Amino acid sequence: MINLKWFQFLKVKVPARLGGVIDVNEATERPAEDGDLSQKDVNEIWKAVEDLYRSGAYPGVSFCLRRRGVVLLDRSLGHASGNGPLESVRAEKHLLKTDTPICLFSASKAVTAILTHMLAEDGKIDLDAPVARYLPEFGVAGKGSTTVSQVLSHRGGFPTLDLPVGDLDPALLLDWDRMIKMICDAPPTPGRANRMSYHAITGGFILAEIIQRVTGESVKKFLDERLRKPLGMKYFQYGLEPQYRDHAALNYAAGTPVRYPISKILERALMAPIDKVIEVSNSDVFMDAVIPAGNIYATAEELSRFYQMLLDGGTWNGQQVMKPETVQRAVRPASGLSFDRTLNIPMIYSEGMMLGATPVGIYGPMTAGAYGHLGFMNILGWADPTRDISVGLLVTGKAVLGSHLIPFVKLMTTLGLRCR
Template sequence: MHTVVSGYSDRGYERLTKVFGRVWSGGLGGGALAVFDNGVPVVDIWCGNRDARGEQPWTESTAAVIYSASKGLSSIVIHRLADRGLIDYDNPVAEYWPDFAAEGKSDITVRQVLSHTAGLSALSGMSRSVHDALDHELMQRRLASSRRDELAGKPAYHALTIGWLLAGIAKHVTGKDMRTLYQDELCAPLGLTQLSLGTPRPPVQVADYVDPRRVFTAVARDNLLARGTRFPAALGGASCRALYMGPGTARMVATSPEKYLTGTQMPAANAISTARDLGRVYAALATDGRVGADRLLSAERVRMFDGERRWQRDRVIGLPMSWNLGFHRSPVPGLAPGFGHVGLSGCFGWADVNSGLSVGFVHNRLPSTLVGDLGAFLWLVPLALRGQRAARRLGGPGATATDMPVAS
């Protein structure tokens, strides 16, 4: 059996292309992968199917909901505003958003929000139903009027709340919602047409999500999440409280994103992108803030993202995490160098300043293989780095290929 990988890749990246093709050889959804070397595209490939029936092939303009990989993009919006002197990371959020000072939160800083230490990770109590969570303005108001929880000051993944917090800060600084800011602060500077917060622009097609082994659908049941919110933090309660939006949570996550996620603004979870556009954003973070002639951020700002390496156990995720200004490193130090953000399904954007390499990976398979899907960056990033070294041994870019058959 052969799987056809469409697109192109430079010489040296054959191993990466072959492994990528094998991922989709069983008809289990589809995806796309883009790699940039110092801002130059060296891999742009896609494979598999974009619909749940396995009948429609993934194409060059197929995009996917990237879940928590959205957080990296929403953080970059804040960094763009900071670059212009509109935001200081160490200023209190309430300086920009006065209502946020309620319930003793006047000292929480923007930096604490970006590092998941603001003590506002718990969604339960703020969202009584999925419909509440789909109303981004309502969620911003509830966060502003809420009190911090017992995990304040400790790393505790703000799985959904960080998106509304960043949107609230940005709205009070610019007067614009986060969907508009995605266009103004991410797409316009880099000339992107296949990236959006929620509803994409034609001809972009949003892939259906598939759960081929039904593991995720079985695990993410409302009754399990609701029961878990009553557990102590150490027994998984913190994780459930950060994820449970109310009745209908599992259905929203496990069904077609067109029905629930494309129409709202959930800046921590519903960005939609092709691998190419996601990789191009991170290409600016892997260099000096530019991609070719297009500048996204100042070189000084970008240098901040590859800062101090401190791994601490995250009270929600349960893994050692190194958070810095909205990005994270590999929970396994040294295995995938660089920083970025991975989403629920394993989609991710990644940058490595030492090599100048950036990677964008999107797909439509819910994490039925759990470790395999969520840890995709742990093997794709090293493979991309190996390809970069091979390409340089070969003397730079070579002939590209399209419609490549890959044995599976």
């Protein structure tokens, strides 16, 4: 007998006409020709975003596209809350706005990495030096030769902590000292030393602790002073201030239920089942916490703005936020295409970024020059110098498998073709 649960698809209710669930930031959008595109190009890109929303995998989608530094699309679709796949039709619904804060999850890693590169630019650290130079206790368990560069490029040898799956205590997220001690005390994972293995949570804590030890200030303050304020961001910070929480987008389970072996891979990386991660992510504990690898809140436009600054060699509105050579090091390949032993797929990393590839990569076809970062699950921020674009794509459905995959690929392909 067929088990129908294997084919269940958690899907949101998508209206036949999307006009009532679209928010357009008319204050930021500019005509297509200002970005050296035709209106047909922009219309086709937006249609691909609409098709992604119509897949039913996301209660909300927020999208921002800059071309030649000009905002051509800054729009959102759907709901911030109240239209989850399992919510009642009577649930109170709140539209997703372009200024609604959404958690970036692992797309936060790129920001923490850039902060680390900025610290090196200041001459405060050497990226090629051992982590133990700055955190002596890090080296006592056999990780003494692990460099900052290796942590940035997911070759640090400590991709996860040995926690029983399901034992992720939300209170642990607020216990910074305990997290640092657990990571420092942990020996390298057997067979992972200097081998590519995605550090979903652990690497971010170590990088942020280096920043705090060296500067003597919190990583939140460092982010505030070096990126959030210079770029004029409203959110773009670890966690979310209480006054914004009623306005924040909720995260929802969606898509086809994830089964073994994919579920095992994700649980090992996240140190908890997917449903638990989603539940915790909507809590005050999560929004109070500082999780350097996973809880920056931002809008799609803010994420695009961050990548535009990198695309422009570290400048924003005429201000030099970081040096061009610092950007160049942050986005250059740390190695060639290699098999990631955590994600079980081939990847190319820089010291902090997921890189594109040719003939096809995570940013679409022929994107060898692109750099950015993916977030749980289809959140994506990136820049593509070849096409002169910086993009933010934020979604609130945590769908791994399902009908969204084809329109997701179509969107990435459409962007590449229309922005040539």
